[in-house]
Every structure is written in C-alpha cells, then in structure tokens.
Amino acid sequence: MGSYVIEAADGGDAFIATSAALTGFSEEELRATGMSEEYRAVVREQAGADRYELFIEEEQFPDRAEGRRQPGESRTRLADAVIHLWYTGSWPGLDGGAPFTVSARAYAAGLVWRAFGGEPPGVGPSGFGSWAEAPGDVDAGAGAAR
Numbered sequence: 001m002g003s004y005v006i007e008a009a010d011g012g013d014a015f016i017a018t019s020a021a022l023t024g025f026s027e028e029e030l031r032a033t034g035m036s037e038e039y040r041a042v043v044r045e046q047a048g049a050d051r052y053e054l055f056i057e058e059e060q061f062p063d064r065a066e067g068r069r070q071p072g073e074s075r076t077r078l079a080d081a082v083i084h085l086w087y088t089g090s091w092p093g094l095d096g097g098a099p100f101t102v103s104a105r106a107y108a109a110g111l112v113w114r115a116f117g118g119e120p121p122g123v124g125p126s127g128f129g130s131w132a133e134a135p136g137d138v139d140a141g142a143g144a145a146r
Contacts, residue, residue: 012037015040015043016036022059022086023083025111030086033109035089035102035109038102039085039086039106043082047081055079058075080092081094088107089101089106107120107123
C-alpha cells in the first residue's frame with residue numbers, strides 16, 4: 001500500500017479526540033504511536049472525504065451534525081473500522097473494499113500489543129523463546145496515562 005497524503009482540514013486534533021474516545025487510549029498515547037496522521041489519511045481516503053468529515057463532526061459535535069446524520073449502521077461500521085485500524089495497524093475494508101495492512105510500522109504500532117503488554121512478533125528484540133516469558137508491565141496498556 002502506498003503512502004497516504006494528509007488533506008483533512010481538522011489538523012488531526014478532532015480525529016485524535018474521536019480515536020481516543022473509541023479506543024480507550026489517551027490522545028497523548030495515540031500521538032506517541034507516530035501513526036495518527038497516516039491513520040487519519042487512511043480513514044479519510046477509504047471512507048471518502050464527506051463521510052469522514054461528517055463522522056468526525058458527529059462524534060465531536062453531535063448538535064452541529066443534526067439533520068446531516070449518517071445512518072446508524074454506517075456510522076457504527078466506520079467507528080469499528082477506526083478501532084480496528086488503531087489496534088491492528090490494518091484497515092478492515094469498508095463497503096466491499098479490500099482489507100490491507102497500512103505498513104510494517106503500523107503493524108508494530110498496533111495498540112493490541114500495548115493493551116496486553118507484549119511485543120509484536122518479528123519486530124521487537126525479544127528473540128527466540130520470548131513467548132515463554134511473562135509480558136512486560138501490563139499497566140502500560142489502555143488508560144495507563146490517566
């Protein structure tokens with residue numbers, strides 16, 4: 001998959017705030033992954049600019065989005081896709097689109113590894129047999145910075 005260019009007008013703050021609400025990780029934790037701009041671009045491209053903007057507006061400013069709302073199922077599917085993206089580093093496909101891994105870096109930055117205090121296989125310096133050891137500090141998972 002190619003590199004994603006950011007064109008969203010929100011500067012990323014609204015996307016980060018929405019993502020924090022959806023994932024259970026703080027805005028700071030999400031920014032620390034280094035993936036927020038790329039993920040925002042993926043969501044915007046895959047969902048379409050209008051659907052992306054409306055999704056962010058609905059999540060951040062529900063009163064402002066009144067009358068322009070997406071059907072509940074469509075909003076839920078997009079929210080699920082955003083959660084999937086943050087936790088796995090892959091886009092699950094939407095509306096018949098093909099799923100894909102954003103990048104090797106996205107796979108390694110997946111929140112799933114932090115959530116259980118582990119490291120992604122084949123990425124960390126843990127080496128052979130590391131799966132037999134107890135994971136590191138599990139308190140470093142979702143919500144630890146709160």
